[in-house]
Each structure stands twice: as C-alpha cells, then as structure tokens.
Amino acid sequence: MSAPPINNLSISHSSRSVTEPIEPSADLVHLSQYIANSKKFQVSGSDESEFNENLRRAVQAFEAGVFPQLIADGSSGSYFIHDVNGATLAVFKPRDEEPFADLNPKWPKFFQRILCFCCFGRACLIPNHGYLSETAASLVDSRLHFNIVPKTRIVKLMSPTFFYGRRFGKQIEARPKEGSYQMFVNDYESATAVLTRWNEIGLNNALTLPEIHEFTILFQKMCILDYVIRNTDRHMDNWLIRHVPGRELKIAAIDNGLAFPIKHPETVSVFRHFPFNWSALSWSHKPWDRELRDDLLATITPVFVDNLCKELMVLFRHDKSHSRLLTYSQMRVVRGQLWNLRHSLIANETPCDLVKRVPLLVSRRYHGAPVSENWDQCFYARTDEELSRGCC
Template identity: 55%
Template sequence: MLEIDLQDISISSSHSCEQQEEDDWSCTMNQLRIEDSDFNAIFRSIQEAIDANVYPELTPLGSSGTYFAKDISGTSVAVFKPKDEEPFAELNPKWPKFFQKMLCFCCFGRACLIANSGYLSEAGASYVDSMLQLEIVPKTRVVKLASPSFYYSRWYGRNIVKPKEGSLQLFVNGYERAETVFGRWDYNKELLSSEEEVRFTELFQRMCVLDYIIRNTDRHLDNLLIRHVPGKELEIAAIDNGLAFPVRHPESASRFRTFPFRWANLKWAQKDWDESLREHLLEVITPHFTHELCKVLQELFSNNSINNRVLIEKQLRIVRGQLWNLRKALINNDPPAVMSKLEPVTLIRRHGRKHQNSDDWLEWFRLKSVDYGDRSCC
C-alpha cells in the first residue's frame, strides 16, 4: 500500500535532471513518475527563487489565478493555483468570472461541486493517479507559498505578503494540447504507427479511468497534453483536474448542465479495453483498495475548513460508486464509451470490522441508486 503523509501541508518534491540535450525527454518523463522527496526539492527551489526575487508569474490563460512557479534560473518548474484566487474566489485576478457572477448568476459555479476547493481536487486526482499507477498526472500536492506577485486583499496593506494555500503541480515540458496533436495526426496518417496507436489507446483509456473515478466535469482537448516524438516516445499528461470530486452526480444535480464525458465520442474510448490495463485494474480495484483510497482522500479534503464531514462523505460515496461501475465495465469488457453511460450509483460504507477480510463489495458497502427528484435548472 502506498504510504502518503498528508500531515505537513508543505510536502512537495521533484526529480533533479542533469540536463544534457539527449536527456530532455527522460527529465520530462520523470516528472510523471516522481518521488515525494524529489518533489520537495523542487518546492524548496521555488522558495529559494522567491527569496532571490524570482517570483511566480501569473499566466493570462485560464479563468483563475494560475502562476508559473520558477527556480532560481527563471525556468518554470511548477504551476501554483492559490485557493483564494480560484475562479469563484474573491481574489480571482481574472475579470470574466466576475462578470459571469453579475450578469449570468443562474449559471454561476457548478451545482454539483464544492466552491473554492479546486486545489484539493487537483491534489486528489494526483493521489488517485499514484495509487492506481496510471502515471498520467504530474505530481500535485497542497502547499503554502508567499510571493508579492500574488493577489492580496487591500486590507492587508501593500507591503504585507502572507503565505497562500493552494495546489502545486509539476510543470511538464515538450507537451502540446491534444487538439494540436490530433490535427497533425489527421493531416498525416503516417505520423502515428500501428504500435503507437496501440500505445496511445492504452494511455487514453488510463485518462478515461482517472476522469471516471474522480467524475471530472471539465476534461477537454486543451487540458489533455500529449508528447509525441514519432517512432520514439508517446506520453500524455492529464492536467487541470480542479473541477472534479462532486458532492452529487452532475446528472442528478442539474437538468441541463450534466457535464458528460466528452472523450466518450472519440474513437479510442470506443475501442475494447487494453488487456494489460484491464487486468491491472481488476487486480488492484478491490473493496479494501477502495476503502484505503477514500481514507487518503478524506484526510486531504479535510484540509479545507469549508468542507464538513457530510460533504466529504458525499464526495467519497460518488468515488466508491464510480469504482463500482468501472469494475463492472472491466468485467463485462465494456469500452470506456459504454462505461460513461452506465447509470450512476453511490456506495455507502458499512461500519464494523467483520467485513475487513472479505472481497465481497456488498459486505463493505451498501449500493444506492441516484435520486433525480430535486434537480435544479443550472
């Protein structure tokens, strides 16, 4: 079982790469398969850079305060997203969400998600990725950083810089948006060999697994990144996982904003499961694994004072239900596209010790169907 220490909120690390030109790809790869001790080294390098007046830089992209955190040389090594600069937080430096709140309040936020907890969702996706050994999410942890380049309340005064809590995700180099890569593959059919097609199908299905478990409401071709060196390397990185881990299934929270899995329409989601991936997941996903994963997520989500035990348990019930449906799809060999249309369910944990040595899911959990009775319009 993967041991994860969530007590110190500043835990982080990264792989030190002795940069030679031919090693650039291996350095990028190591950012997806990195140890906590290395992640901590990157975090320390960011703090040292801030002390040397090399500050995180606000990116104009996105709808929230998102910063490229740099090392002492000015190289971007991670992406930091402060909690109080999230899309619907008061200190969000981007104006579009403010106008949405004023002019289109009925569609402000997502009814199925806990507001201003995206940084926990980012870290939670990383833990799910690690515990399932998917290796597609750059390591992400919850940390605290202070920098004059962040946005602070005017009440703090101009010279007061306080640490901000947020998610820190390692930066990956050499990746492109999926939309760009898909366009290139469509233009030149020979760029992707038959072996690479098989490899990409497996990687794509790993992303489907991740998104399905965390019930991601915002996967699109801009936050699926691909690194393709024809004939040599092919990897993906699933970033921007902040709009996941809902407290209600989107289908049961809103009549019109159900946030279906958009990847279900792509050809790789309609293919049969990669057999090695299928066997791996069926071996790993057990009632005990589900229980341990939810313990890790519960401890993570408890970092947010807004989250209470009731809300967190609602999130975990959905995670368990998604794992139940995923396992069902794997057993029946239903491809991801079919899995995405399964009737959503939740699993409620049964208390007691007598089931702890059992592999029977229904001894661990109680299956419950979703109530569609009180859906809102938005």
C-alpha cells in the same frame, strides 16, 4: 512594492472525525506526504525527492526575487513558478484565487458572480476546493499506478505578484497563500494540436502499431482517472501529449480542480451535465486493453476502495471549511464510479460504454474495514433518486 520576507511554506494539519476514526494502516500515507513542511520545505515520502528538489529551486528563486507570473489563460488565478534561470518549474493555484473565490483576479468570473449569480458555480462541487481536488487527483493517479497526472501537492507561498485585492486604492500587504503546486511538464502539446496533426497526415503515418497500442492504453488510463474522480472539466486543451516519433509517447492529465462532486452532475441540473469530451473520440470506442483490464480488476478490491477513500477523506479534512457530511457524499460518488468501472471491465466494454452507465452512489455495509473481498457483502449501490438518507 518591496518583496515580502521569505517564509514561503507552512505546514498544515488535518482533523479527524471522532465519529468515524481512520484505521491505522501501513498502506496509508500521512498527510505530510501531501502538504509541504514550512521548516524543511519538503513533503515526506521515499518517492518525493524530485518534487522536493523542484520546490527547493522554487524557494531559491523566491529568495532571489524571481516571483510567480500570472497565467493569462484560464478562469482563475494560476501562476507559473520559475527557477533563478527562468525555467518553468510548476503551476501554483492559490485557494483564494480559484474560479469562484472572492480574490479571483480574472474579470469575467467577477462579472459572472455579480451579474449572473443564478448560474454561478457548479452545484455539484464544493466551492473553493479546487486545490484539494488537484492534489486528490494526483493521489488517485498514484494509487492506480497510472503516472499520467504531474505530481501535485499543497504548499503555502507568498509573493507580491499574487492578487490580494485592493482597499481604498492601496495594495493590500502580501501574505502566504495556500494552494496546489503541480510540477510543470515540458515539451507537451494540447491534445487538440496533436490529434489534429495525426489526423492530417493519417494515423498509420503518424504512429507505428506499437505506438497506437501504447497510446490506447494511455488514453484509457485517462478515461478511467476522469471517470473515478468524476472530472467535470475535461476538454481537449487540458490533457497534453508528448510524442517523439519512435522514442517517446506520454499523456499528462492537468487541470483536475473541478472534480470530486458531492452528487452526480447529471442529477443536479437538466441543463449542465459536464460530459466527458473524450467520449466523442474514436479512441473511446476501443475495448479495454486486456493487460490494463486484468491489472485493474486485481487492484480495485474492497480493501483498495476502502483505503483510497480513507486517504481522500484525510486530505479533504485539511481544509478549514471542511464538512464531514459533504466529504461522505464525495466518497459515495467515488465508490459508485469504481463500482461501475469494475462492472465495465468485467463486461469488457469500452470507455464510451462506461460513461453511459447509470450513475450510482455506493455506501458501506461494514464498520472499520471490509469484511471480505466480495463487493456485494461490503457495499450496496443506489441511484441518487433512491438515496434519501444513509450512513457513509
């Protein structure tokens, strides 16, 4: 099949609800910082130069006939993006090839959808919103100043190597696909491999005392991120570690597409709770790092929560199948997670203690903007069982 004409990226616009307008604020970013422009092949923002250069190299490779490569692992259509020299630039996940989408090229999910439809999907998540979840996780990571999620934005790409289905035995003509574009991190290993190696040689032999302290902070940041976005798919193979002894220690939290539920998973099914697997590690039993704790308590104010939720709502409204009520439900969960996180930090608990807290849904008491810095004056919390109906 001949290569399609290169018109790889296109801009998309979000709609805003007339019943709940978003207050303009200098602290809030524009949608163009999340979604690539089709003419300039870039996203806006003063700190986006690295991402834009990465995307420019990808477009250059497309024009040279270097197309995405399907990743064999995983349950969805995910693709490595390479530059003209073969170096990996990013991972692209098309919306219509997500785990529960019709054009998922992986056969196991196809058979599950046909033969096991009664247990297909995750009832707490909005189907085919993984690309938004990936991008939103990058947003939350940025707002919390964690820098553990590789920068992720939404782009449109077109390639003959994407899966377009088949019709009467003939390949369907290629067309642009929208999805999440996450910058690739080099020289990282899975947490399983690294932690196993550390355990084999002994932690004190693997890490210096400063490195143990540094890793504790990085690990706790990942725990907080997962908790805030209520990640339902964090396991030992989708968080990565880069360790150069005595020189560098980093964590990368990837695969954030199954997060931002409309309800707490614990209340949806008695069989599938999607626990945080890191809570079984000994690292999760260490109290919050004091500096991290103090920084977060100073950060997560009612104004911060309000701005974060407004930014997330703008992003989620980008999808053509957007439901305002479902987005409001997602925000109740996010606020509830931040509510519990704040109380856990105040009590100087551990990440393991945090996940044992009763899941809450938190709604606003105000209209427009927070009326004070007092949480109880701005929000009220309820459990899923207590919430019959209410306004976001």
